[in-house]
Amino acid sequence: METLGIQSKEGFGEYLGLQEDFGHSKKAIFVEVQDKIKTRIAGWAEQFLSQAGNEVFVKAVAMAMPNYAISCFKLPIGVCRDMEKAIRNYWWRGNKQKKSVHQMSWDRLMKQKRFGGLGFKDIQCFNLAFLAKIGWRLTQNPVSLLATVLRDKYFLGDSFMDAYKGRKTSWGWKGIFEAHKVLKQELGWRVGDKSSISIRDDPWFPKPPTFRVRPRVCLQGTKVCDLIDPVSNTWNADVIYEGFERDDVVPILSIPLSRIGCCDRLVWHYNVTRITRSNPGTGWWYAS
Template identity: 45%
Template sequence: MVKHVLELYENGSGQQVNFDKSSLFFSSNCSQGARDCLARHLNIPQGRGFGKYLGLKSEFGHSKKEVFEEIREKVATCVHGWAENFLTMAGKEVLLKAVALALPTYMMSCFLLSQGVCEDILRALASFWWGSQGTRKGLHWAKWKKLTQRKECGGLDFKDLFCFNRAMLAKIGWHLLSQLNSLLHQVLQAKYFPNGSFLEAQLGRGPSWGWRSMLKGRQALMAGLRWRIGDGQSVNVQRDPWLPMPYHFKVRTPSPLLPKRVSDLIDPILRQWDVHTDSGRDGLLSSIAYGLWRLWKCRNTLVFEGTTVHPAEAVEFMYKQHNEFLQTKEQGTETTPSYGVGGVQPSMGTQQWSCPPMAFAKINCEGAWTSQTLRGGWGWVIRNASGVFKGVGREGGVRCGSAIAAEAEALRAGLCAGLDQGWQRVVLEFDSKLMIDMLTGAVVLTPGLKV
């Protein structure tokens, strides 16, 4: 069977296998009888491994240190063999960049080097650069990280092996994304992502070290990956990176006004960006209306209450209310926040969080208790009228007698935190109906609790 496959390969490729230069390599699961039988029929000697290819071992074991140790020793031997006493600093720089830092390039383009190996290589390079030789240690005037910076930033433009390693692996990821018909892509797709793409692939069962390294490089690739817009049919406006902006390439502030696909923003006839869509025009008009209304509310708050609203909070609150209005309009219903007696707002199931009135802070409290250990815990969150986070706290593993006691402690902790921050008017929100009835006087206080 194996010989027939080799014959098919020869007929299809036009290349003939040289059996005189070939050897057989078997896994440990193959019996000795099967090995001898196959070697006898093919007339090929058995070998202990594939040997090396471009200075790198072809097979990997459980210990990666043995595989990467060779490249570390090669760099160290190369550096220690140079007569650094007869070299100027410029000569050292040329040798390090052109020879020493180039030695592990092929290995780093295939596999992720361990952190220990990279540190050993950098340690040897730094010792050579600062004049260490034998037992004499040179004075290191700057960290190696400083030397890896660009020359205009005060460094010497040496390679950062950690970043360079991941950049080389990211290059393989880009090859998998752009060359879908390549042999490498077809082999990896058949094993690791048969029903998806490389960007969606998981680690899988029994992955090789090469595949693990590619997934590490994918993280660096996705940090700078963005779509180049054609017809825009496959690109999501708010989720996918497609904007020509540095670092993130995504829409920073999601909005229900935006369409789902980028193709909805393109004129299908003129093949240009459509800046006159109905949704964009209506959204612009409604945004202007809400902005003017919010300016009027801020003016009234200053005139009648003497409270100055920060411009950033006013804009954020305007945007939040505008989104709530649009979402309610799409659902066809209107919701108005309702507040209970004494500023207590009970939580109703999965009701969404709503902002308190202006100049108020909302404190969300929650307590938990278990009867097996008679211990409980609680937490609280404070946000202002614009929904801006102001503080959070928690405590756990405290001994208490009941669940209502834990709820009361959560309420107390939240109120104390609000007083410490200087809030005079607050809205409390929690999910204990019994505690709400106690605070409003609907039921008698539980013995042991004080308000």
């Protein structure tokens, strides 16, 4: 400030709809987001929209308004429930003389349409999904500015997947770390140069839900590279048949191996961009 001659003051109010200064009450910080949703709903409640029009409004407007807040911070559960309550009351609203009746549970309406619901979002789960996306970016781009700052401050010398929550950390980091557990459950290894994948401990086996496999006790190898013929760069069928149960052999042999020496790397199990290269019946797909 002294060098550049820039005037400054304590705090700068709001930024993108959120208060700059986070106090002790996190619920009070996000109350403005709640109020905006309630104000918008109150205005639309006077409109005579069809049920289909109300569905579009709820999905495209009401549930999209807190997107910036939930993409950066973990909202308190009470805040998420208050938002959903306001949206529920709008959806099942009656008239001024008669109280609305909720004819179906909100949990059912949040299911996809093919499962009998309407596809409304669970705000709390959507919040965790946004934060897990940040964690995925930290994993995929560890040299980015955000990853560098967080690594130097919270998990020095370790990868994001090995980080700990720590004590007296920021609200933003605590939110990202909450999604860390969600992310960890859905990540798996794509077999590349086979040097870093543990047969018993890492999720590399192409079969949900755990994506892990338990070999027989007689298997001596500890890394996936021990299952591959180094000369032909193909799976060693004899070792696999001897070391694994019969039901686990075919999924392992169906995993394609790199011909150009790609490195092992983490992949997202359910990334839709990789469905075209999936192995039928395994629920697994691979990055090129």
